[in-house]
Amino acid sequence: MAPDRTTEPPAPPGMPAAVCITGISGNLGKALARLLHGEARIVGIDRRPFPEAPKDVEHHALDIRKNKVEEVFRHARPEALIHLGIMHDPRMPRSEAHSFNVLGTTKVLELCARHGVRKVVVLSSANAYGPRPDNSNFLPEETPLLATARHGDVADLVELDIYAQSFVWRRPEIETVILRPVHIVGPTVRNAPSNYLRLDRPPTVMGFDPMVQLIHEEDVCRALAFALRPGARGVYNVVGPGEVPLSAALRELGRRPVPVPGPLLRALLRRAFGSRLTSFPPEELDHIQYLCAVDGTRFRELGWSPSHSLRQTIRSVLAPA
Amino acid sequence: MGRSTAVLQRMREWSLSLAGPEARERLLRLQARAPRNEYGVDPYGFDLEYAIAAVAPFLWLYRNWFRVQVHGIENVPRSGRALLVGNHSGQLPFDAAMIGAAMLVELDPPRPARALVEKWVPSLPFVSSFFARLGQVVGTPENCRRLLAAGELLLVFPEGVRGLNKPFRERYRLQEFGLGFLRLALECDAPVVPVGVVGAEEQSPNLMNLAFLAKLLSMPAIPLTPTVLPIPLPTRYHLWFGEPMRLKGAPDDDDVVLEEKVGRVKAAVQALLDRGLAERRSIFG
Numbered sequence: 270m271a272p273d274r275t276t277e278p279p280a281p282p283g284m285p286a287a288v289c290i291t292g293i294s295g296n297l298g299k300a301l302a303r304l305l306h307g308e309a310r311i312v313g314i315d316r317r318p319f320p321e322a323p324k325d326v327e328h329h330a331l332d333i334r335k336n337k338v339e340e341v342f343r344h345a346r347p348e349a350l351i352h353l354g355i356m357h358d359p360r361m362p363r364s365e366a367h368s369f370n371v372l373g374t375t376k377v378l379e380l381c382a383r384h385g386v387r388k389v390v391v392l393s394s395a396n397a398y399g400p401r402p403d404n405s406n407f408l409p410e411e412t413p414l415l416a417t418a419r420h421g422d423v424a425d426l427v428e429l430d431i432y433a434q435s436f437v438w439r440r441p442e443i444e445t446v447i448l449r450p451v452h453i454v455g456p457t458v459r460n461a462p463s464n465y466l467r468l469d470r471p472p473t474v475m476g477f478d479p480m481v482q483l484i485h486e487e488d489v490c491r492a493l494a495f496a497l498r499p500g501a502r503g504v505y506n507v508v509g510p511g512e513v514p515l516s517a518a519l520r521e522l523g524r525r526p527v528p529v530p531g532p533l534l535r536a537l538l539r540r541a542f543g544s545r546l547t548s549f550p551p552e553e554l555d556h557i558q559y560l561c562a563v564d565g566t567r568f569r570e571l572g573w574s575p576s577h578s579l580r581q582t583i584r585s586v587l588a589p590a
Numbered sequence: 591m592g593r594s595t596a597v598l599q600r601m602r603e604w605s606l607s608l609a610g611p612e613a614r615e616r617l618l619r620l621q622a623r624a625p626r627n628e629y630g631v632d633p634y635g636f637d638l639e640y641a642i643a644a645v646a647p648f649l650w651l652y653r654n655w656f657r658v659q660v661h662g663i664e665n666v667p668r669s670g671r672a673l674l675v676g677n678h679s680g681q682l683p684f685d686a687a688m689i690g691a692a693m694l695v696e697l698d699p700p701r702p703a704r705a706l707v708e709k710w711v712p713s714l715p716f717v718s719s720f721f722a723r724l725g726q727v728v729g730t731p732e733n734c735r736r737l738l739a740a741g742e743l744l745l746v747f748p749e750g751v752r753g754l755n756k757p758f759r760e761r762y763r764l765q766e767f768g769l770g771f772l773r774l775a776l777e778c779d780a781p782v783v784p785v786g787v788v789g790a791e792e793q794s795p796n797l798m799n800l801a802f803l804a805k806l807l808s809m810p811a812i813p814l815t816p817t818v819l820p821i822p823l824p825t826r827y828h829l830w831f832g833e834p835m836r837l838k839g840a841p842d843d844d845d846v847v848l849e850e851k852v853g854r855v856k857a858a859v860q861a862l863l864d865r866g867l868a869e870r871r872s873i874f875g
Contacts, residue, residue, distance in 0.1 A: 402709070402710070402711075402712040402718070402728075403709035403712065403728055404728070404730075405728065405730040405732035405733045405736075406633070406634050406635075406727055406733055406736070407633070407732070407736060408732075409732065474715070475715055476716035476718070477715060477718055477719055478718075478719035478722075479635075479722075480631075480633075480635045480722070511627055511633065512627075512631075512633045512634075513627070513629050513631070514629065514635055514719075517629040517630075517631070521629075531715065559713075560712065579628060580628060
């Protein structure tokens with residue numbers, strides 16, 4: 270089943286000639302634009318500016334919920350969409366974040382259907398499954414997205430993922446791919462797991478040491494680009510170079526963990542988050558207490574594999590941005 | 591950090607000396623080819639090197655406290671997927687630990703038995719990470735399927751806590767078996783090796799279950815035993831391994847059909863128990 274890597278052309282036949290990327294001004298979006306701009310015409314949509322964009326990237330500083338976005342689709346005629354428009358800002362007002370994440374996604378997917386886009390790649394996350402004590406060690410794609418009962422950010426993610434799944438079935442003429450990568454880390458990434466790994470004295474939940482899965486941001490970009498190729502369709506977990514006990518990852522980084530009893534740590538974090546002393550949502554604690562590891566076999570069988578080793582991936586949070 | 595590795599090293603030496611010269615060589619050979627990444631664990635978090643160290647107190651119990659005797663060990667497949675299905679008893683799961691220890695010191699090559707644990711175990715501090723390093727996993731069908739597909743040896747107690755925490759007057763009477771293990775055995779075409787544990791029933795007679803306290807602490811049971819503290823009496827363990835059973839059929843058959851097959855496994859375990867009890871001369875001797 271595995272394709273022959275040596276004969277793999279740089280841009281396989283059938284790769285879309287024009288790709289629209291929503292959320293292009295984020296760190297992942299920028300890296301993706303740099304990876305893809307030689308292979309396809311890139312059209313970026315993001316309300317934030319993208320000043321250091323490569324010359325051949327066409328950027329539109331637009332909110333994806335605005336009607337003007339349709340103009341972009343009409344003129345730029347993208348053949349594929351990579352939707353990174355999910356915002357993970359725990360500080361944003363809930364209603365605004367929800368509207369942006371969910372309404373924005375539905376709008377942009379509908380535009381794809383109206384304007385003949387034939388490939389849609391949606392970036393979801395393995396977080397949608399949610400860490401739970403009774404999780405299997407490797408969750409397959411069919412696992413129910415039980416993280417929904419939790420805080421707003423993740424609830425939006427689950428909603429978006431489920432909406433995208435319905436889009437797969439409602440629009441059979443479009444090849445829709447939903448990628449659920451594990452914790453994304455890397456020099457430019459500023460999400461909760463990366464920031465946690467950057468703490469010199471990270472608190473840990475006393476008596477818990479779950480296996481964690483990390484993936485390098487560049488590998489995520491390559492996975493997104495890989496998903497553009499014809500044939501890929503449906504939901505895929507994207508797993509990096511493997512699993513590692515949290516304690517071993519912290520040791521690799523030379524951290525000095527501070528074990529705190531779970532209930533106490535939870536209460537402290539809730540206080541600190543409430544008074545804005547930290548940006549770690551208290552619910553994130555479950556990730557350093559329980560398992561939320563996934564099975565990435567299906568995506569690997571398509572022929573993709575990460576290029577960064579486990580050690581490189583862990584150490585990538587140390588590199589200057 | 592440095593001290594804890596020194597402690598682990600000492601524990602490992604203790605384990606290997608308790609295992610005896612032959613088992614020692616076998617364990618070292620096993621360790622040399624154990625699947626592990628650069629952080630010493632397999633994808634489930636099983637760390638054989640750590641496990642060999644951590645198993646030392648259990649091996650001491652195996653040799654000196656329960657003075658375990660094995661019967662029919664040749665019935666355990668030396669390789670390939672298999673399910674060890676045993677009776678569960680004794681309030682604290684020393685029976686699981688002793689079967690696990692037997693698989694490490696009596697088999698050639700040694701086979702780490704991966705026990706499927708209750709779903710609440712991973713929510714317990716220390717226990718959760720300790721069990722994971724020892725290769726134990728939560729007993730979800732998904733985990734079971736995956737491990738069997740990888741050719742692992744699984745240890746299951748279909749009675750669950752029903753067997754573990756039953757009152758003393760019901761000793762050696764098997765409680766209701768769940769169907770899940772059988773469905774997986776059929777699905778994965780894995781042989782079932784019946785295991786009868788004789789001796790664990792008398793280690794901590796359950797005189798009374800403090801059900802209200804157990805409920806309060808959301809534990810399955812809190813038995814009141816003669817030693818009160820979780821110290822078992824030094825009963826002698828006999829582990830009886832029966833001939834592998836190759837069960838055939840559809841895993842999604844009606845429960846009635848599956849129950850008949852489960853009944854056969856249960857009867858095989860009960861037969862081992864009956865034989866073990868008949869051949870046992872004394873509880874402690």
